Amino acid sequence: MADLERIRLVLLGGAGVGKSSIVKRFLFKSYTDKYRATVEDLYNREYDLGGVTLKVDILDTSGDMQFPAMRRLSIATAHAFMLVYATTSAPSFQCVKQCFEEIREQRADFQDIPIVIAGNKADLATTHREVRQEEVTDWVFCELPRLRAKVVECSAKEDTNVTELFKTLLSLSRFLPASSSSVGPGGPGAASVEPAPSGFKRRSSAYVSASSSRNKNRMNSPSVSGDKKSSLVDAVDVASTSAEAKLKPRSRSLIRRASRKTKQQINNASDDCNLQ
Template identity: 25%
Template sequence: MIAKKVLLVGNFGVGKTSLIRRFVFNEFSEDYISTIGVRVSSKIVRLDGVQIKLLIWDVAGIKDDEKVPKAYFLGASAALYVFDLSREETYLNIKNQVEMIKELSGLSTITVVGNKKDLLTADEINILKKTIEIPVDMITSAKENDQVEDAFNILAKQSLK
């Protein structure tokens, strides 16, 4: 078995912790509990016959003007940038945020995930995807368990590259 450090990053309140709880424990809670610093969870996944222990770093939500400790990003094999489909401020500066994470982590690819799909219609999501300045790799809902496992499988695949 191999272990891989992977990151979930993005603004506060976008659902990073909810995605992790859904993936690791198959649980969802409406209660919002702010992550302070970083919280690490793990789950073993099997991908192409290989067992991978994902060490999932839930990095506290950030704002554009905040500095995140570089140590959180060191040694990461992959990262998901999560934004809230229903809150414009979480994706307005998404290109700069993703570039900053690439710089801090040394990763060349960051998977971009729009979360809280359950709060919008399919038409609203399609319009929104056209307004975001970078490609969105996946649309998820932690609440409805929609494409959560797929997002972490992408993360696991990225970690092996």
């Protein structure tokens, strides 16, 4: 029986930079020019890495930053980040910098977390570029502490380097060798990271309780599940665990106490700045 590993990838960035387009291009091979603001979408997918089954949770977050408590929890529970900006928008790069500062403030282990900085809309860069890749690279490798990070420009519209983004995250997470040259069937040298037969699922919220996750791991779930909303109380068990792939069970009394503490912290927290 293959070993199981789990990683949660969180996408952060300003509104309209193409976070959802990147995810949908990668998962569904689809693209639309119509813009729909995202509140929060969670996608689950499994990959066969040759003897190891990797379960990936892809959390697509809101770009308008109107939900600071949700964003703080997503940062606290992430194993990897994709910070997305648009090559055609200098303010979107400033937003990425602010997102990184939030990660640095909340995560003491930020230097060990895999981070890909994705410059989307590269197809428009020849005529409307406002952010040079060299500028982003200098910021990451010259101004910041040593990170497990990489800068990749992509185009969700033209499907350029979208797969490379996720392959890079797996390499930084040490699930794939850095020399891997492709993701998908027929790639030379690298293990296949095509989805396992269970397929993918989409949920409206990332805040699923640990007990629910354990039950779903034991059962065969349908290829596509319906939307399901859950409260912040259900997330306490997930938020309180360390950034490990496996979750440990906790007693109900601990969950209740952690739930009350989380609510008090959220009530006392000040609203974060809106990033457009």
